[in-house]
Amino acid sequence: SFVALRRIVEVHRGALDAYFAAHRRELEALLVDAFRLRDVALIADLSLLEFPVGPFFERHQAEIDSVLLYRWLPNKCWTELGTLRNEVQRWSFPAFFERSRDRSDDFVLSIIENGYWFDLQNLAQLSFDFQSFFERRFEQVSRAVLGFIETPRPHFVLLRELSALSFPWARFMEEQRDRIAHAKDDDFLQFVISLEGFEVGSKVYGVVEQTCRLYHSMASQLFHPGPQAEHLGDGAASG
Incomplete structure (x- = not known):
């Protein structure tokens, strides 16, 4: 089994x-095949057994890049991508994004244009260089940002995520x-994009989400009391 092989390798390096x-x-x-099938567990296991993945990536770089670029990223396989980054040390996402710059930039731009702030966090965890990206695609990103500001309800979560990404x-x-x-009050806009004294958008969204769950739970208990509450009510009535 893998566990037994891992123990052997830990004791006898190069076994x-x-x-x-x-x-x-x-x-x-x-x-x-594991890359094609998104079997990231197998990829990580072989890496942990000290299979020479560095030379493997060099020999199959174009094919692996293509799989990641046209399958893993478009399908937003963030769990698999994160495992590849954390468990396979010889794989470099910064180098991958640099090799596929045009296509990667198009993908990131589409995420921003669609307001998918959570995907920006996942990309940041893969060490995507947002500062360089903003320099390369400033005009296109600015058009998307302007649209989110001019809308009647500004997408404050996305705007704050962009602030967090510099x-x-x-x-x-x-x-x-x-x-x-002509679109927004300046003080309001500064509040939306500023990080000073405020949490980034995703954290604010998380607090709002937790608060909503709390209110739903309180309402559920109020209008649908559990068996214990009903039993107590029956006891009070009989008394």
Whole structure:
């Protein structure tokens, strides 16, 4: 089993090197299939057994990049992507994003345009370089941001996430000042995008969500009392 093999490797480093060398082609084909099938557990297990994944990534870089770029990312497989980052040390997401810059930038831009703030957090955990991205795609991101500001109910959660990711608000405010002045009160806008004295958008959203659950729970207990409450009520009536 994997656990037994892992114990052997922990005690005897390189114990499986000869086996890996003799069966390299078969194991690499297995790993390629694991990427296609999103079997990240197998990928992580082989890495932990000290299979030479570095040379594997070099030999199969184009194919692995394609799988991640056209399958894992579009399907938002954040759990698998996070496991790959945390468990497979020889894989580098910054290098991957750099190799696929145009396509990666398009993907991130679509997330912002659709207001998916939670996906921005997941990308940040994969070490996506948002500061460089904002420089490259400033005009396009600015158009999306302006739309979220001009709407009757500004998407404050997304705007605060952008603040947390160091969106260049000073440049944006300078270039878009005339349009913003007609759209929103300046004090309100500063509140929406500022991080000073306030939690980032996702944390605010989390607090609101928890509060809503609390109110739902209180209402449920009020209008649908449990067996214990009903029993107490019957006792009071009989007394």
